[in-house]
Amino acid sequence: MNVSLLAVLYLFIAVTALVAVLLEDLLSAFITLSFTGVLMATVFALLRAPDVALTQAIINSGLVTSLLLVAYSQTRKTPHPPEVCDECPSWLQVKVPAFVCSVLGLLLFRGLYSLAGERSLPEASAHYLARTLEETGALNVVGALLLDYRAFDTLGETTVIFAAVSGVSILLSGGRRVQSGHGLSYIVKRGMALLTPFILLYAASILFLGHLTPGGGFPGGSVFATVAILMCVVYGTGFEASRISSKSKEILEAGGAILFVLVGLLGIAWGAGFLSNLPAPFSAGTPGSLLSAGNMPLLNIAVGLKVGAGLSSIFYAMIKILELEDD
Amino acid sequence: MLTASGGSGVSAMWVLSSILIPMTAAFVLQVLDYSAPERMGRWIALSAAAACAASLGAAAVSWTGMETLRLGGWSPGLGIVLAADRMSAIFLVISAVGGAASARIALFPFSKEQRRFSGLFFILWASLNGILTTGDLFNLYVFFEILAVCAYVLAGAAMTREALEAGFKYLVLGTVGALFLLMGVGLLYMGTGTLNLALLSRAAGAMAPGALGAAAACIVTGLGLKIGMFPFHFWLPDAHSSASTGVSMILSGVVVKASFYALLRIVFLLFPSVPDRFSVPDALLVLGVLSLVTGHLSALGQFDVKRMLAWSTVAHMGYLLIGAGCASPLGIAGALLHALNHGTGKMGLFLGAGSYASLAGNRDWRTFGSLGSRFPLETAAYALLAGSVAGIPPLAGFWSKWMIICAAAEKGAWIAALAAGAGTVLSCLYYVPFFYSLYGHSEADTDTSGPGTPFPSGMLLTVLGASAVLFALLYLVPGLRDQFLSAGSLIKDPEIYRQSVRAPIAP
Amino acid sequence: MVLMGFAVSVFLFCLGLFTVLTRRSAFKTVIGLMLMESGVLLLFVSWAYIPGGGPPILPLQGTGVDPLPHALTLTAIVIGACDIALAFAFIMKLERFEKSVDVDRFRRLRG
Numbered sequence: 053m054n055v056s057l058l059a060v061l062y063l064f065i066a067v068t069a070l071v072a073v074l075l076e077d078l079l080s081a082f083i084t085l086s087f088t089g090v091l092m093a094t095v096f097a098l099l100r101a102p103d104v105a106l107t108q109a110i111i112n113s114g115l116v117t118s119l120l121l122v123a124y125s126q127t128r129k130t131p132h133p134p135e136v137c138d139e140c141p142s143w144l145q146v147k148v149p150a151f152v153c154s155v156l157g158l159l160l161f162r163g164l165y166s167l168a169g170e171r172s173l174p175e176a177s178a179h180y181l182a183r184t185l186e187e188t189g190a191l192n193v194v195g196a197l198l199l200d201y202r203a204f205d206t207l208g209e210t211t212v213i214f215a216a217v218s219g220v221s222i223l224l225s226g227g228r229r230v231q232s233g234h235g236l237s238y239i240v241k242r243g244m245a246l247l248t249p250f251i252l253l254y255a256a257s258i259l260f261l262g263h264l265t266p267g268g269g270f271p272g273g274s275v276f277a278t279v280a281i282l283m284c285v286v287y288g289t290g291f292e293a294s295r296i297s298s299k300s301k302e303i304l305e306a307g308g309a310i311l312f313v314l315v316g317l318l319g320i321a322w323g324a325g326f327l328s329n330l331p332a333p334f335s336a337g338t339p340g341s342l343l344s345a346g347n348m349p350l351l352n353i354a355v356g357l358k359v360g361a362g363l364s365s366i367f368y369a370m371i372k373i374l375e376l377e378d379d
Numbered sequence: 380m381l382t383a384s385g386g387s388g389v390s391a392m393w394v395l396s397s398i399l400i401p402m403t404a405a406f407v408l409q410v411l412d413y414s415a416p417e418r419m420g421r422w423i424a425l426s427a428a429a430a431c432a433a434s435l436g437a438a439a440v441s442w443t444g445m446e447t448l449r450l451g452g453w454s455p456g457l458g459i460v461l462a463a464d465r466m467s468a469i470f471l472v473i474s475a476v477g478g479a480a481s482a483r484i485a486l487f488p489f490s491k492e493q494r495r496f497s498g499l500f501f502i503l504w505a506s507l508n509g510i511l512t513t514g515d516l517f518n519l520y521v522f523f524e525i526l527a528v529c530a531y532v533l534a535g536a537a538m539t540r541e542a543l544e545a546g547f548k549y550l551v552l553g554t555v556g557a558l559f560l561l562m563g564v565g566l567l568y569m570g571t572g573t574l575n576l577a578l579l580s581r582a583a584g585a586m587a588p589g590a591l592g593a594a595a596a597c598i599v600t601g602l603g604l605k606i607g608m609f610p611f612h613f614w615l616p617d618a619h620s621s622a623s624t625g626v627s628m629i630l631s632g633v634v635v636k637a638s639f640y641a642l643l644r645i646v647f648l649l650f651p652s653v654p655d656r657f658s659v660p661d662a663l664l665v666l667g668v669l670s671l672v673t674g675h676l677s678a679l680g681q682f683d684v685k686r687m688l689a690w691s692t693v694a695h696m697g698y699l700l701i702g703a704g705c706a707s708p709l710g711i712a713g714a715l716l717h718a719l720n721h722g723t724g725k726m727g728l729f730l731g732a733g734s735y736a737s738l739a740g741n742r743d744w745r746t747f748g749s750l751g752s753r754f755p756l757e758t759a760a761y762a763l764l765a766g767s768v769a770g771i772p773p774l775a776g777f778w779s780k781w782m783i784i785c786a787a788a789e790k791g792a793w794i795a796a797l798a799a800g801a802g803t804v805l806s807c808l809y810y811v812p813f814f815y816s817l818y819g820h821s822e823a824d825t826d827t828s829g830p831g832t833p834f835p836s837g838m839l840l841t842v843l844g845a846s847a848v849l850f851a852l853l854y855l856v857p858g859l860r861d862q863f864l865s866a867g868s869l870i871k872d873p874e875i876y877r878q879s880v881r882a883p884i885a886p
Numbered sequence: 887m888v889l890m891g892f893a894v895s896v897f898l899f900c901l902g903l904f905t906v907l908t909r910r911s912a913f914k915t916v917i918g919l920m921l922m923e924s925g926v927l928l929l930f931v932s933w934a935y936i937p938g939g940g941p942p943i944l945p946l947q948g949t950g951v952d953p954l955p956h957a958l959t960l961t962a963i964v965i966g967a968c969d970i971a972l973a974f975a976f977i978m979k980l981e982r983f984e985k986s987v988d989v990d991r992f993r994r995l996r997g
Contacts, residue, residue: 156899194960
């Protein structure tokens with residue numbers, strides 16, 4: 053593993069983060085932050101974490117940046133506040149927080165330093181790497197962790213998405229009729245039409261093969277959401293809303309969550325416990341095939357529905373407000 | 380495969396259902412709204428009753444013996460375990476009562492726009508129960524995040540400028556807290572290789588002290604932000620006062636208590652007190668005194684009744700922290716009883732405040748003039764609640780404060796004991812003018828409601844007021860008092876917890 | 887090498903906290919939160935790396951890296967994105983009320 057490459061990437065991450073904080077112009081700061089996210093995804097990939105790299109790139113660098121840009125374009129007419137507060141005393145402004153953060157940094161680093169050294173895998177992790185195939189039927193160990201060993205956490209995670217979507221809808225409830233945007237130019241529209249099937253195929257492959265290769269419900273669903281976002285941007289929100297209405301998105305989202313709980317309850321019905329996989333009547337199948345690993349493909353679909361419908365609802369709710377402003 | 384100990388599989392199911400029932404209700408309600416919108420009110424009432432019953436059932440089974448449930452059938456080292464003991468049981472009761480009372484106020488009468496709001500409310504309830512029953516550190520973090528997202532939105536849902544600002548502030552500080560908590564979780568994992576609380580409890584002692592200290596600092600900071608502990612309390616007065624009445628009730632009554640539960644559990648399992656050295660419980664003692672003083676002093680100058688009550692919550696979290704910081708069975712039991720008393724008491728106080736405010740047309744208590752004489756029964760109940768929360772004998776709040784003061788004195792923390800005692804005096808200083816004004820001696824006497832308007836939610840207020848008297852029995856009746864003390868002593872002996880979860884990984 | 891990762895992640899965490907504490911634009915506050923989150927994520931993943939290990943996909947060639955922090959990091963990414971999206975919704979709504987994104991104006995609630 054190329055240590056010097058990693059070192060260069062780390063350096064760039066630190067530098068771009070600092071630049072993003074110090075830049076006055078918000079748009080440049082956002083692009084720089086997105087770049088930091090991409091660098092981090094690269095580092096994750098180099099550190100042998102493909103699932104994480106994929107999810108980081110799609111969600112943090114892609115989706116969150118697009119949400120950031122929508123929120124920013126809503127507020128571009130408001131005057132940008134000066135960076136520092138004039139009335140506050142200068143020591144309170146920068147020196148005290150800088151001191152506090154430095155002390156915190158030293159404390160944390162000292163703690164971490166004592167942890168570095170000769171390391172081996174913890175007992176549980178060694179177990180996961182050795183026994184995942186026979187205990188869950190999956191090839192992707194991280195996927196097995198998320199959907200079998202620690203599936204309850206994933207249920208919680210989908211609930212966070214549900215809560216966030218509800219929250220954004222409550223906060224940004226408009227009331228007036230949406231005036232659809234016109235989208236981008238003809239060339240972009242045609243280009244997008246050519247690309248869309250491939251992007252959808254890519255999303256489906258990440259999602260459905262999540263128990264075999266890096267990916268799973270979260271990155272897969274996010275790419276589906278990205279398609280919806282691209283359609284909004286390229287063709288206008290009216291087009292996107294006519295393809296999948298908000299109501300269907302809500303039902304898909306709730307449906308994904310209910311599916312997850314139902315699969316879990318099936319385990320109880322068979323006497324094996326909530327969210328049991330192989331002990332319940334789910335077969336392991338042949339390792340490496342699409343229909344293997346018990347209930348994991350089902351759970352992946354449930355998660356993908358939730359994430360895809362949820363994230364695209366959030367984007368749609370935000371961009372709707374934007375268009376209300378314009379009339 | 381289902382449970383490790385403490386009862387059959389069926390009783391452990393109560394614990395799981397206390398989380399699943401409200402969660403599923405939230406999901407199903409969203410879909411139901413499309414098919415049968417006119418019956419939503421009935422469905423919501425049903426769901427709230429079911430969630431309350433599930434929480435009470437979980438409390439009952441956990442009280443009789445510690446319940447553990449291995450989710451997915453995996454052993455504690457590999458998967459997530461739910462673990463609920465007596466301490467969880469007490470907080471589950473608070474969750475049940477608080478959730479039901481707040482649901483009654485916040486969700487009825489049901490209007491079409493409230494669909495999403497009701498979903499968030501039930502998810503909040505589910506996440507509260509999740510925090511109270513989980514035995515896994517990262518699972519705790521996930522449930523805290525669910526709780527947080529719901530709380531931010533519910534606080535801002537009143538959609539006034541005030542509420543939105545409060546919600547945003549809560550969001551920023553809450554997210555910083557969550558990230559500190561995550562950092563602490565990461566440090567603990569790195570030092571021990573496990574996320575299960577029981578296994579961590581065994582392994583934490585062997586961790587490098589620098590890392591353990593950093594982890595403790597991060598976790599106390601993170602949870603302190605959620606509790607409203609000094610110096611992280613800045614969001615609490617805004618968020619709890621700007622929210623609508625039902626939301627204030629559940630935020631002040633239950634949400635901060637659940638965060639306190641998490642702090643208790645983590646501190647006493649992972650960072651227990653070490654004699655002769657400044658350890659985490661001692662830090663909690665100091666921060667508790669600071670919270671108490673800040674809260675009471677800030678409440679003194681408030682004319683907005685809800686803001687006054689919110690600052691009082693900051694002070695009462697200080698009492699809980701002092702009780703926890705004493706690290707003795709008496710102190711912990713006092714904190715638990717006080718959590719129960721303050722939970723129900725503060726809910727009643729917010730409920731009454733909301734009713735008075737809607738009758739008078741504004742939240743300034745100086746204008747509550749003739750309301751006291753117009754509604755004698757409800758105001759008497761309100762006075763009982765205020766007295767209990769302030770700590771006036773022989774009401775319930777006095778006894779829990781007394782336990783905390785005794786525990787502090789036993790430990791030799793005289794400043795803490797004095798502060799706790801002074802707190803009662805300070806509370807009276809701001810409650811007395813409030814009641815003075817309520818009984819007709821106010822400067823402005825605006826009463827925008829007509830002569831025949833009934834007191835909103837008077838029945839519920841009276842019921843909660845009765846609790847101020849009833850819960851005193853929990854201390855005065857020796858049998859009941861010993862039960863509480865037993866819950867307190869569980870904290871001091873983490874071995875019981877560890878045994879019940881039954882540590883070793885299946886080979 | 888793991889120390890390098892630790893140093894960068896602590897730097898990101900503290901830089902993020904500094905930004906939240908000192909910058910006046912609400913957007914900068916959100917950037918600070920994202921940086922704090924990135925710091926924690928980098929910490930988890932750089933800890934998970936075992937020298938010579940391969941990605942946690944079976945069948946393994948040789949040893950693998952620690953898969954548990956990867957799962958935790960994935961969860962944290964999604965949760966963080968939800969928090970940030972909610973923050974944007976608040977900012978957008980507040981901007982309509984206040985006509986500004988100045989965090990100091992948001993702190994008008996005092997006492």
